[in-house]
Structures are given as structure tokens and as C-alpha cells.
Amino acid sequence: MSFLSAFLYDKCMISAEEACLKEWRQGLLKQVHGHVLEIGAGTGANIEFYPESVIRLVLSEPDESMRRLLEVKIGNSALKDVTVSSASAENIEANEESFDFVVASFVCCSVTNLEAVLNQIHRVLKPGGSLVFLEHVAADKGSKRRRWQNRMNPFWRKLAGNCHLNREIEKSMVSAGFEISEIKRESMRKAMPLVRPTIRGVAVKG
Numbered sequence: 001m002s003f004l005s006a007f008l009y010d011k012c013m014i015s016a017e018e019a020c021l022k023e024w025r026q027g028l029l030k031q032v033h034g035h036v037l038e039i040g041a042g043t044g045a046n047i048e049f050y051p052e053s054v055i056r057l058v059l060s061e062p063d064e065s066m067r068r069l070l071e072v073k074i075g076n077s078a079l080k081d082v083t084v085s086s087a088s089a090e091n092i093e094a095n096e097e098s099f100d101f102v103v104a105s106f107v108c109c110s111v112t113n114l115e116a117v118l119n120q121i122h123r124v125l126k127p128g129g130s131l132v133f134l135e136h137v138a139a140d141k142g143s144k145r146r147r148w149q150n151r152m153n154p155f156w157r158k159l160a161g162n163c164h165l166n167r168e169i170e171k172s173m174v175s176a177g178f179e180i181s182e183i184k185r186e187s188m189r190k191a192m193p194l195v196r197p198t199i200r201g202v203a204v205k206g
């Protein structure tokens, strides 16, 4: 991604952030504690919501331009023990069972190999550890919105950094061995209609 696209990312998201995303991020992240890994941290939209109960935070972001903005945001935050990694989520650089929580927001839509990513998250979580997720997903099968998601997906992927409009992410999490312990489905307000269906919640390592 160019530096300009990375810079524009926050600008494009601002209406949805103000309308609902900030509230959703805060609600999800207040429960995380201990050793935490966030994959695809982007420009750091979650940073302000990590509670003090987080002992160690690893933020991974493979895109250099996004990472530069992330590092600026970290510098302006009160976070103490934080490490930034350039690893992709298909190849997480961590020992097995080393994190209490993994956080993923609007990442599962964009990764190259979702199955590999979920297997990696499962590997690095401690037994009973949780994946905290906020993702835009495929609309209901057979719906008009789903048909448009399917139609527009090839173009959207090229425009938006491999973002898929029609991934059934909840199903993939279950196939990877996660148990969904909490899930909310809500429309992302002030967002483009094809990315409005979202899920957020907690998936426990089964």
C-alpha cells in the first residue's frame, strides 16, 4: 500500500468510527488482559482502547506504510510494553501457547490465506485463550446484498488491498477449532452498503 493510501485509510473510516466502531472497539477490548497479540494492526485504531491490564502487547502489521502511521500513534499513546512486528498473520513469529488474547479487527477479510491465519492464531493462544474479533462479513446467502458482494468482490479486492466482501468468517473460525462464546451481528453505520454486515465477539480456543 502506498503511504497516501495508508494516510487516507483513517480519513475514509472516520464517519463509521464515530458512528459505531469506536464504541464497539472499546466494548470488545475492555476484557483483554495479560499477553496480547493484535494482527493487522493497521494505523492503530485499537490502541487507545487497550486497558492497563494488558502486560505485554505485540502489534503486527506487514504493510510498511501502515506500520509507519502505527508507530506514530504508539509514540503518542500511554502504552508501555509494546512491540511492533512486520510479520504477516500467516507466519506469526511467536512460540505456541504464548498469548492470552489475539485481537483481529477488519483483518480476516484481507489476509491471503484465512485458514492458515486462523490455525496460527490457534497455535499461539494459550489453552482457553481467546480471539477477540470485529470483522465485516458476507451478507445472508440469497440476499440481494450478497449477490452484489459476489459481483463486486473481484474489483473491490484490487481496489482495497485484497479485502474480500463475501467471506464467511464465523464459519472459518469454527472450522479452525474455535468455539464462539460471544457474537453480535450489527450493521456498520455510515459505511459503504457492501461492507455493512459485521460480526464482533469472542472465539475461544477449543
Ligand SMILES: C[S@@+](CC[C@H](N)C(=O)[O-])C[C@H]1O[C@@H](n2cnc3c(N)ncnc32)[C@H](O)[C@@H]1O
Pocket (backbone or CB within 6 Å): 039, 040, 041, 042, 043, 044, 045, 046, 060, 061, 062, 063, 066, 087, 088, 089, 090, 104, 105, 106, 107, 110, 111, 112, 113, 161
Ligand atoms: C482494513 S485494515 C484494518 C486495520 C485495523 N486492524 C483496523 O481495525 O482499522 C487491514 C489491515 O490488515 C493488514 N493485512 C493484510 N494482510 C495481512 C496479513 N496477511 N497478515 C497480517 N495483516 C495483514 C493490512 O496491511 C491492513 O493494515
